[in-house]
Amino acid sequence: MKTRAIAFLFAALCMAPVAANAQITLATLVGTVQTPVTTFYNYPAIAPNATLDVTFVATNTSTTPTAITKLALSGIGFLIVNTSTLPIVIEPGKSITFFVRFTGGPVGTYQANLQVNSAIIGLQGSVVQAATLSVASPCTGPDASGAISFGRVPQTQTATCTFTVANPYTQALLVAPITLTGSAFKTVQASSASIPAGQSLTFTVIFTATAATAYSGSLTVGVQTFSLSGTGFLNPLPAPTLSFGATSLQSGKQYGLTAILPSPASTTVNGTIVMSFTPASSAVKDDTAVQFFAASSRVLPFTVAQESTALLFNGQSSAGFATGTTAGTITFKLDAGAVGFSGNAVATWTIDAAPVSLTAATANRGSTSLILSITGLDNTYSMGPMTFTFFDRNGKQLGSTISADFTPDFQAFYRGQNGGVIATGSAFQLILSFPATGDLTTVGSMNVQITNVAGVTSASSIGFP
Amino acid sequence: MRNILVHFTMFLAGLLWATAPARAQLSPPQLGYIKDTSAALRPVYGIPAAAFLGDPATDAVNAFACTAKLCLAKTDTALLRFSTSDPASAIRTEAPAGAAVIAVANGTTDGAWIYFDGTQQFAHWQAGTWSGIDYSPSGAVLSLRATADGFDYAVVRDPTSGSAWIEHYSTADGSVTVLDSVDTTGSVLLLDSGVLYAADGQLILRRADRTQLTFPLADVAALDVAGKGYVEIEAAGGLWILTTVPGFEQLAMLPGTPNGGGR
Numbered sequence: 001m002k003t004r005a006i007a008f009l010f011a012a013l014c015m016a017p018v019a020a021n022a023q024i025t026l027a028t029l030v031g032t033v034q035t036p037v038t039t040f041y042n043y044p045a046i047a048p049n050a051t052l053d054v055t056f057v058a059t060n061t062s063t064t065p066t067a068i069t070k071l072a073l074s075g076i077g078f079l080i081v082n083t084s085t086l087p088i089v090i091e092p093g094k095s096i097t098f099f100v101r102f103t104g105g106p107v108g109t110y111q112a113n114l115q116v117n118s119a120i121i122g123l124q125g126s127v128v129q130a131a132t133l134s135v136a137s138p139c140t141g142p143d144a145s146g147a148i149s150f151g152r153v154p155q156t157q158t159a160t161c162t163f164t165v166a167n168p169y170t171q172a173l174l175v176a177p178i179t180l181t182g183s184a185f186k187t188v189q190a191s192s193a194s195i196p197a198g199q200s201l202t203f204t205v206i207f208t209a210t211a212a213t214a215y216s217g218s219l220t221v222g223v224q225t226f227s228l229s230g231t232g233f234l235n236p237l238p239a240p241t242l243s244f245g246a247t248s249l250q251s252g253k254q255y256g257l258t259a260i261l262p263s264p265a266s267t268t269v270n271g272t273i274v275m276s277f278t279p280a281s282s283a284v285k286d287d288t289a290v291q292f293f294a295a296s297s298r299v300l301p302f303t304v305a306q307e308s309t310a311l312l313f314n315g316q317s318s319a320g321f322a323t324g325t326t327a328g329t330i331t332f333k334l335d336a337g338a339v340g341f342s343g344n345a346v347a348t349w350t351i352d353a354a355p356v357s358l359t360a361a362t363a364n365r366g367s368t369s370l371i372l373s374i375t376g377l378d379n380t381y382s383m384g385p386m387t388f389t390f391f392d393r394n395g396k397q398l399g400s401t402i403s404a405d406f407t408p409d410f411q412a413f414y415r416g417q418n419g420g421v422i423a424t425g426s427a428f429q430l431i432l433s434f435p436a437t438g439d440l441t442t443v444g445s446m447n448v449q450i451t452n453v454a455g456v457t458s459a460s461s462i463g464f465p
Numbered sequence: 466m467r468n469i470l471v472h473f474t475m476f477l478a479g480l481l482w483a484t485a486p487a488r489a490q491l492s493p494p495q496l497g498y499i500k501d502t503s504a505a506l507r508p509v510y511g512i513p514a515a516a517f518l519g520d521p522a523t524d525a526v527n528a529f530a531c532t533a534k535l536c537l538a539k540t541d542t543a544l545l546r547f548s549t550s551d552p553a554s555a556i557r558t559e560a561p562a563g564a565a566v567i568a569v570a571n572g573t574t575d576g577a578w579i580y581f582d583g584t585q586q587f588a589h590w591q592a593g594t595w596s597g598i599d600y601s602p603s604g605a606v607l608s609l610r611a612t613a614d615g616f617d618y619a620v621v622r623d624p625t626s627g628s629a630w631i632e633h634y635s636t637a638d639g640s641v642t643v644l645d646s647v648d649t650t651g652s653v654l655l656l657d658s659g660v661l662y663a664a665d666g667q668l669i670l671r672r673a674d675r676t677q678l679t680f681p682l683a684d685v686a687a688l689d690v691a692g693k694g695y696v697e698i699e700a701a702g703g704l705w706i707l708t709t710v711p712g713f714e715q716l717a718m719l720p721g722t723p724n725g726g727g728r
Binding site for chain 1 (some may be wrong): 488489490491492493494495510511512513514515516517518559628694703708711713715717718719721724
């Protein structure tokens with residue numbers, strides 16, 4: 001229950017003024033507000049078996065140190081708590097605090113004298129009939145300090161608890177006031193109620209967590225005040241399903257990554273998606289072409305709107321990414337910041353080793369040579385053996401197939417490109433010039449085969465213009 | 466670039482006979498140059514779907530065309546010619562202010578044809594100088610293509626017609642011949658072996674033999690020859706590169722474009 005301090009004169013218990021102790025003044029302290037107490041202090045009424053602590057402040061108003069040599073209580077139902085060992089020296093202008101607890105007892109009135117050095121303060125407290133309060137789930141409490149918790153509630157959501165105020169007595173009980181503080185807590189219960197003997201009153205209190213923060217309030221039921229608390233939090237996003245519009249990833253391609261939540265987001269969430277790449281080959285450490293287009297980066301922000309299931313990347317429903325030119329594994333990891341995900345928001349896909357992929361192949365005639373230009377990628381970094389077959393304009397093969405092994409050259413080329421992180425990955429352009437004599441216009445086309453550890457790639461009917 | 470010598474023995478069925486080392490060059494691919502979103506001309510390396518942009522060769526470009534060996538770019542008031550392997554060696558020539566359409570010849574010479582929008586004038590560029598020709602078609606010139614005896618051009622004479630005409634101008638006799646038309650008044654790019662144009666949310670690559678490929682791509686704003694076999698496409702969704710080499714056609718998005726969105 002919340003401590004309250006109200007001072008007023010009680011003429012019947014007027015004691016001698018504190019003239020002999022003018023250096024020390026007493027006051028009650030509630031929050032940061034001190035209220036002077038000169039002769040008497042009346043505690044607010046409490047319920048049976050409840051207690052109420054009041055903080056007293058003793059201040060030295062003189063210009064010399066003053067010691068408190070006497071701090072005592074006489075009477076029933078009160079107790080000094082947390083005092084230091086006497087004497088307590090108070091420097092000029094300084095204060096000490098101590099607590100006097102009204103421990104109460106059966107319904108009735110209790111008095112005691114509080115003595116501070118030569119000053120005596122009359123204390124009085126009352127124990128009155130009071131209803132008992134209980135709360136139903138999801139609320140918990142009240143505990144020994146009168147705290148009732150609504151627990152954690154997703155932001156924008158509510159928690160509704162049923163409060164029961166019971167009259168344990170054999171006669172009707174007027175409960176007043178019944179008041180609620182705290183903007184996050186609402187009830188339609190009237191501000192007072194008469195509860196028949198042995199009966200109870202129920203009402204609901206609704207806690208609304210408009211933001212992800214802690215809320216507090218209070219409920220006063222007659223002489224009892226209970227603290228209310230509740231915390232709003234951002235509901236974790238369910239882990240999304242990631243897909244890229246195909247069943248498998250291939251090097252040298254671009255895909256659109258989509259991320260769909262299995263259920264709508266309870267609030268708008270901003271986060272990031274980070275992609276990483278681990279090459280399959282130890283020959284390279286990375287492939288920087290593996291990235292999102294938008295930022296030429298491996299990090300992209302995303303937003304998912306409240307009640308939406310689709311993550312948006314720069315306002316788009318998909319995030320274009322390139323697979324680069326190296327076999328390996330691509331991992332996408334989503335980070336929803338403080339909101340987080342309730343599951344594993346990570347996807348890892350493998351780019352398998354594949355035969356050489358050609359992105360362009362052209363053939364041309366020089367004056368004394370036939371020129372082949374091929375552009376492509378080898379995501380295994382192992383290519384080398386090649387064959388070349390020429391055909392005339394009628395498709396008849398000219399001579400035998402020519403074989404050559406460029407393995408050492410490609411290995412040297414890739415080492416030269418490497419230096420740790422390859423700028424263009426395994427992408428290559430190979431221009432081959434075949435010296436020849438005769439009527440080169442009779443050559444119509446050629447076939448090329450390229451071999452790497454994953455297989456053989458054929459480019460057929462590369463036409464000469 | 467890595468040079469390799471491989472000894473081949475070629476027996477070509479009596480038509481040719483050759484035995485000599487074959488010269489091979491192995492290098493990282495350079496696809497050409499593209500105009501980025503800030504109008505800087507930048508080299509493109511790698512393969513289309515895993516490309517890298519290099520440092521700008523020049524900026525404030527409003528038109529350009531590149532072959533495998535050279536680029537010709539138009540800034541507001543100048544033409545810049547540079548080797549694709551050495552952009553620092555650019556030759557600058559004063560030119561009429563405004564936009565332009567450029568076609569670089571894909572032959573051994575480095576000649577080019579230019580249409581200056583500001584003066585509505587065709588010009589021939591050669592060895593660092595340009596000279597105008599006495600012909601100006603009515604309508605909006607969309608694209609140029611160098612030919613053996615002059616140039617082809619795509620022109621929209623009537624914006625309400627829904628089509629662009631492809632015509633040929635012969636420098637030999639000054640004649641103009643209608644070659645073809647495409648059903649668009651949007652972006653058109655004449656290629657060595659066909660025409661690329663945008664229509665109805667699609668990019669259409671029509672070969673000389675009338676076969677065609679379509680790529681879904683909306684809001685195409687510009688088409689430029691990035692290099693031999695590669696076209697840069699500026700669309701609302703970003704910058705794209707299209708491989709036009711027969712049999713290897715592929716549309717890929719370039720890195721660093723405004724959004725990584727779909728087509």
